Amino acid sequence: MSIVRHPLFRPLAALAILLLIDLLLIPGFFHIEIKDGHLYGSLIDIANRAAPLALAAIGMTLVIATRGIDISVGAVVAISGTVASMLIGGTMVMNNGVPEYVANTPMVWALCAAMGAALLCGAWNGVLVAGLGLQPIVATLILMVAGRGLAQLLTDGQIVTVYYEPFFFLGSGYLFGLPFSLYIVAAVFVVTFLLMRKTALGLFIQSVGINPVAARLAGLKTATLIFFVYLFCSACAGLSGLMISANIKSADANNAGLLLELDAILAVTLGGTSLAGGKFSLAGSVIGALIIQTLTYTIYSLGLPPEVNMVVKSVVVFLVCISQSAEFKNMWRRVFPARSKGIAA
Amino acid sequence: MSGAVAGAKPSHPRGLTSSPYFTSLVTVMLLAVLLVAGGAAYPGFLSLQVMFNLLIDNAFLLVIAIGMSFVILSGGIDLSVGSVLALTTMVSAWLLQTWHVPPLLVIAISLVMGAGFGAAMGAIIHYFKLQPFIVTLAGMFLARGLCYLISINSITIEDPFFVAMSQTQVPVLGGFLSPGALIALAMLAVAIYVAHCTPFGRAIYAVGGNEQSALMMGLRVARTKVLIYAFSGFCAALAGVLFSFYMLSGYGLHAQGTELDAIAAVVIGGTLLTGGYGYVAGALSGVLVLGTIQTLIAFDGTLSSWWTKIVIGGLLFVFCVVQRLMAIGATAKK
Numbered sequence: 001m002s003i004v005r006h007p008l009f010r011p012l013a014a015l016a017i018l019l020l021i022d023l024l025l026i027p028g029f030f031h032i033e034i035k036d037g038h039l040y041g042s043l044i045d046i047a048n049r050a051a052p053l054a055l056a057a058i059g060m061t062l063v064i065a066t067r068g069i070d071i072s073v074g075a076v077v078a079i080s081g082t083v084a085s086m087l088i089g090g091t092m093v094m095n096n097g098v099p100e101y102v103a104n105t106p107m108v109w110a111l112c113a114a115m116g117a118a119l120l121c122g123a124w125n126g127v128l129v130a131g132l133g134l135q136p137i138v139a140t141l142i143l144m145v146a147g148r149g150l151a152q153l154l155t156d157g158q159i160v161t162v163y164y165e166p167f168f169f170l171g172s173g174y175l176f177g178l179p180f181s182l183y184i185v186a187a188v189f190v191v192t193f194l195l196m197r198k199t200a201l202g203l204f205i206q207s208v209g210i211n212p213v214a215a216r217l218a219g220l221k222t223a224t225l226i227f228f229v230y231l232f233c234s235a236c237a238g239l240s241g242l243m244i245s246a247n248i249k250s251a252d253a254n255n256a257g258l259l260l261e262l263d264a265i266l267a268v269t270l271g272g273t274s275l276a277g278g279k280f281s282l283a284g285s286v287i288g289a290l291i292i293q294t295l296t297y298t299i300y301s302l303g304l305p306p307e308v309n310m311v312v313k314s315v316v317v318f319l320v321c322i323s324q325s326a327e328f329k330n331m332w333r334r335v336f337p338a339r340s341k342g343i344a345a
Numbered sequence: 346m347s348g349a350v351a352g353a354k355p356s357h358p359r360g361l362t363s364s365p366y367f368t369s370l371v372t373v374m375l376l377a378v379l380l381v382a383g384g385a386a387y388p389g390f391l392s393l394q395v396m397f398n399l400l401i402d403n404a405f406l407l408v409i410a411i412g413m414s415f416v417i418l419s420g421g422i423d424l425s426v427g428s429v430l431a432l433t434t435m436v437s438a439w440l441l442q443t444w445h446v447p448p449l450l451v452i453a454i455s456l457v458m459g460a461g462f463g464a465a466m467g468a469i470i471h472y473f474k475l476q477p478f479i480v481t482l483a484g485m486f487l488a489r490g491l492c493y494l495i496s497i498n499s500i501t502i503e504d505p506f507f508v509a510m511s512q513t514q515v516p517v518l519g520g521f522l523s524p525g526a527l528i529a530l531a532m533l534a535v536a537i538y539v540a541h542c543t544p545f546g547r548a549i550y551a552v553g554g555n556e557q558s559a560l561m562m563g564l565r566v567a568r569t570k571v572l573i574y575a576f577s578g579f580c581a582a583l584a585g586v587l588f589s590f591y592m593l594s595g596y597g598l599h600a601q602g603t604e605l606d607a608i609a610a611v612v613i614g615g616t617l618l619t620g621g622y623g624y625v626a627g628a629l630s631g632v633l634v635l636g637t638i639q640t641l642i643a644f645d646g647t648l649s650s651w652w653t654k655i656v657i658g659g660l661l662f663v664f665c666v667v668q669r670l671m672a673i674g675a676t677a678k679k
Contacts, residue, residue, distance in 0.1 A: 069478070128662075132669050137422070137478060138618050142665065145605055146658020152651035262482060275479055307497060310490030317483035318469070325473040 007272045011287040014270065018294045026301045038174045042297065050293035051181035052077075052240040052247075056260055057267035057285040058185075058192055059236030062229045064268050066208045067277030068129060068136035070230060073237040073264055075147025076121045077257025080238035081245030082151040084114035085160040088167050103164045110167075111242065118238020119231060121147065126227035144261070151253035161250040171247030181243055185286070188236065193282055205229065209277030266313065267292055269320055368615035368668060369623075372630045379637045387644045393520040395640065401522060403636040404529040405430065405584040405591065409603060410610040410628035411536045412580025417611050418540070419573045420553040420620025421477035425466065426581040427603035428488035429459050431596070433585025435492045438500035438595025441507070448506035456582045462488065463578020467571035477574075485604070492597030499596035502589060510590045525587040532583065533629055540625040549573060553620030609661050610635055617668055634660070 022029045022042075032041035056073050063070045087110035088103045103110065121143055128139035162168075173180040196202030207215040208222050216222045240260075245251045269275060270291050271284025292313070299309050322328050384391035400407075409426050416423045433455045440446040440454065466484045470477050502508075514521035540546040548569040551559040560566050589595060612618060613634055614627025638656050642648045 128665075132666060133673075134665055134669055135618060138612075138665055141605065141608065142658050142662045145609065145661060146655050149651040149654030149658065152649070153655065157649055157651060262486070265479070265482070269479070275476055305493075305497075307490060307493030310486050311494060312490075314483045314486035314490060317479070317486065321475050321479055321483070322469065322473050325475055327473045 007281050008284055008287065011271050011284050011291065015287055015291050015294065018291060018298060022294070022298055022301070026298070029301075034177070037177060039177045042301075044179065046290065046293050046297050048179040048181055049297075050289045051179070051185050052243045052257075053260065053263055053267060053292060054185050054286045054289035055188060055236045055240040055243070056264040057271070057289045058188055058282055059233035060261075060264040060268050061271070061273055061280050061282055061285045062192075062205060063136070063233045064265070064273055064275060065205050065277060065280035066226055066229050067212070068226065068229070069265070069275075070125060070140045070233045071137060071261045072121065072125060072140040072143035072147055073233070073261035074257040074259060075144050075151070076118050076234050076237040077241035077244060077260055078148055078151040078251075078253050079121060079154075080114040080118040080241035081251040081256050082154050082160065082253050083117045084110050084167070084242055085162050085245050085251035086154060087113055088162050088164050089160070101164050103167075107164070107166055114242055115235065115238050118234050118241070121238075122231035122234025123227075125234065126230035129230060130223040130226040148253060151251075155251065155253050157253070159250055159252045162245070163249075167246050168249060169246070171243050171245070171249075181247075184239065184243065188239070189282060189286060192232075196282065206278055206280070209279070263292055264289075266317055269317070269324075274324065275321075367671070368664065369627050369630065370615075371667070372613055372615055372627065372634060372664075376630055376634050376637060379634065379641065383637065383641050383644065390640075390644055393518065397517070397520045397522055397526070399633060399636045399640060400526045400529070403632050404523065404525040405588045405600070406603065406606060406610065406635070407529045407629060407632045408532055408580050408584040408587060409607045410614070410632050411532055411625060412577035412584075413604075413607040413611050414614070414616055414623070414625045414628045415536070415540070415549060415573050416477070416577045417608070417616050417618060418553045418620060418623060418625075419549050419570065420556065421470070421570075421573070422481065422608070422618075423463075423466075423574065423577045423581075424478065424481040424604050425462070425484035425488055426577060426584075426607060427600045428485045428492070429462055429578055429581035430585040430588055430603060431492050431599040431601075432462075432488040433459060433582045434589040434592070434595040434599050435495050435500070435597060436595070437507075437586065437589050438502050439495050441502055441504045442500055448504050452586050455586055456579060459582020459585070460575045460579040463581070464571050464575035466578070467574030470574065471567050471570045489597060495595075495597075497597065499594045499598075502593045502595065507590060507593060511593055523590070525590050528583070528587060532580070533626070536625045536628075545569065545572065550621055553622070555621070606635060606657070609657050612668075613660055613664050617672075618665075 019029075026042070029042050032039055032043060034040070056077070060070060060073065087105040088107060089105075093100050093102050105113075125140050125143060128134045128142070129136050132139075169180055170184075171181065175183055196205070204215070204220055204225055207218070207220060208225055212222055237257075237260075241257060244256055248256075265275075267288035268280075268285045270288035271281050271286070273280045273284060295312065295316070296309055299312065300306060380391065389395065409430065413423060413426065436458065437451050437455050440451045441448065446454070462484065466480050469475060470480050510524050513524050515524060515527060540549065548559070548564050548566075551562065551564055552566055552569055552573075556566060559569075588599060592599065610631030611623075611628055612631070614623070614629070614631030616623025616627055635657060638660075639653050642650065642652055642656075
C-alpha cells in the first residue's frame with residue numbers, strides 16, 4: 001500500500017500504461033540503436049522533444065506551489081527566442097574558399113541578452129503579483145497579450161532565420177551520445193531540486209502556498225519569495241525559448257511557444273501538483289511533460305489524425321482534475337466504502 | 346445596489362474616485378478622448394459610418410464580452426469562449442454544406458450546443474469544486490479539438506440565408522448596420538435587463554461578492570453558477586453564428602485569442618476580476634475602446650497591427666493597477 005500512496009505513483013503509472021500501449025501497438029518502439037556515435041530511437045526522440053516543455057513545467061511548478069499561475073510562459077518563449085535569433089542572425093562568409101558562418105553578435109552575449117529579456121519579463125510579472133497584489137492570472141495575462149506583440153515589434157513581424165552552427169547545438173546537438181537538451185533539463189532539475197530539498201526554500205514556498213497570510217505573520221518575506229518564483233519561471237521559459245528556436249533554427253514571434261503555458265500547466269497537474277498550491281513535485285512535473293509528449297508521439301505513430309491530440313489532451317485534463325477533487329473522493333468513498341481507505345488517501 | 350452587494354469590495358462611495366461608476370466613467374472618457382484624437386488626426390474618422398463599422402466589425406466580440414461579464418461578475422472566468430465560437434462556425438458550416446439542414450434549424454442547434462457545453466462546464470466547476478480557470482481551459486482544448494475532428498480545412502458557407510444576412514444593410518440614422526450588429530445590441534439590452542432587474546441578476550452579483558454568504562442567504566448558488574456558464578456558452582455560440590454571417594466560413598482557427606480580448610474588454614469596461622462589482626454595459630465601452638484602437642491603427646497606416654496587442658496589454662495593465670489601487674484605498678478608509 002505504501003507504494004500506491006507515493007505521490008509519484010499515479011504519474012508513473014500513467015506513463016507506464018502509455019508505454020505499455022506503445023509496446024503492444026507500435027513495432028520497434030523500444031528499439032534504440034547507435035548511429036554516428038549517437039543514440040537513436042523513439043524513446044530518445046520523445047525525451048528530446050519533451051525537453052522545452054519539461055523546462056517550462058519546472059518553472060511553472062514553483063509558481064503553482066505558491067498558489068499562483070503564469071500564463072505568459074508562451075510569450076516569454078517567443079521573446080527570448082526572438083532576441084537570441086535576431087542578435088545571432090548569422091551570415092555566410094567565404095574564407096579561402098571555405099564557407100564560414102559568422103554571428104552578428106558573439107553567441108554568449110546573444111544568449112545573455114535573451115535570458116536578460118526573459119528575466120525582465122519575470123521581474124515584471126513578479127512586481128505585479130508580489131508588489132501590487134494583482135491576481136496572478138490577470139497580472140500574467142497582460143504579458144501574455146502584449147508579449148507576442150513586443151516580439152513581433154522586434155522582428156517587424158518577420159520570421160528571423162538563424163545561420164550559425166554553434167547555436168543549433170542547444171536544440172539538436174549531441175553530447176556523449178545523448179541529446180544536449182537533456183543535459184540542460186537535468187542540470188536545471190538537479191539545481192532546483194537541491195535548492196528545494198536541501199535548503200529551507202522549498203518549505204518556505206510550500207508555506208506561502210498553504211496560507212500566505214500565516215506565512216507572512218510567521219516572519220517569511222512572502223513578497224520576495226513570490227517575486228523570485230515568477231523570475232525563476234520566466235528564466236525557465238526563456239531557456240526553453242532558446243532551445244525551441246535553436247531546434248527550428250529560427251524565431252517565429254507569432255507561433256513559437258503558442259499554448260505552451262497550457263501544456264506546462266497540464267504537465268504540472270499530471271505530475272500530482274495541486275493547483276490549489278502548497279504541495280508540489282518537481283519530478284512529477286518532468287514526468288508529466290514526458291506523459292504529454294508520449295501521448296502525442298503515440299497518437300502520431302498510430303496513424304490517428306494529429307487533430308485527435310487536442311481532444312485526448314482535454315479529456316485527460318478533465319479526468320485528472322475531477323479525480324483530484326475532494327468531492328470526487330467523497331463520492332468514491334460513498335460508492336466503494338470498503339475499498340476506499342487506500343485509494344482515497 | 347451594487348454598493349450593497351459588493352461587500353468587501355470598494356464600496357461606500359466617498360468622492361468621485363471611490364464611486365462605483367468611476368472605472369466605467371474613466372473608460373467612457375477614454376473612448377471619447379480616443380475618438381476626438383482620431384477625428385483631429387484623420388479627416389473622416391468621426392463620420393457616422395466609421396462608428397457603425399466599429400459596431401459591425403466587433404459585434405461578435407460584444408456578444409462574447411456580454412457572456413464573459415456575467416461569468417466575471419460571478420467571480421469566475423471562461424477561457425473556452427473563443428473555441429466555442431470556432432466550433433459553432435465549424436458545426437454550422439458542416440451542417441449547412443454537408444447535410445443541407447435548414448439554416449434556422451442550424452442556428453438553433455448551434456445555440457443549444459453552446460449553452461449545453463457551457464452548462465456542462467459549469468456543473469463540473471460547481472459540483473467538483475474545481476477552479477473555473479482549469480475547467481474552461483480543458484473546455485477550450487476540447488472545443489478546438491472537436492473543430493479539427495470535423496475538418497482541418499475551412500468550409501465555405503454558400504447557404505442563401507447566411508449570404509443574405511452577411512450582405513443585408515439595415516438603414517439606421519442615415520448610415521447602415523448589419524443584422525449581426527443589431528442582434529448584438531439587442532443581446533446587450535436583454536443582458537442589462539437580466540443583470541440589473543431580475544432575481545437571477547442579483548444572484549450573480551451575490552455569488553460574485555461572496556459565495557459563502559450567498560449560500561447562507563438561501564440563494565440557489567448551484568443553479569446560478571451552472572446557468573451563468575450556460576449563458577456564456579450560449580453567447581459564445583451566438584457570437585459564432587454572427588461570425589459565420591461575417592466570414593461566411595467555418596474554420597478551426599477562427600477567433601484564436603478572442604477569450605483574452607473579451608476578458609480585456611470586460612476589465613477595461615470597469616468590471617472587477619474578483620467578481621461582484623461592475624456593469625454589463627461596461628462590455629460595450631470596453632469593446633468599443635478596443636475597436637477604436639484597432640481603427641486608429643488602421644487609419645494611421647504606418648503602424649503595424651501588432652501595436653494593437655501592445656496597446657491592449659498596456660491598457661489592461663493601467664486598468665488593473667487602477668482597480669487594485671482603488672481596492673487598497675477602499676480598505677484603508679474603513
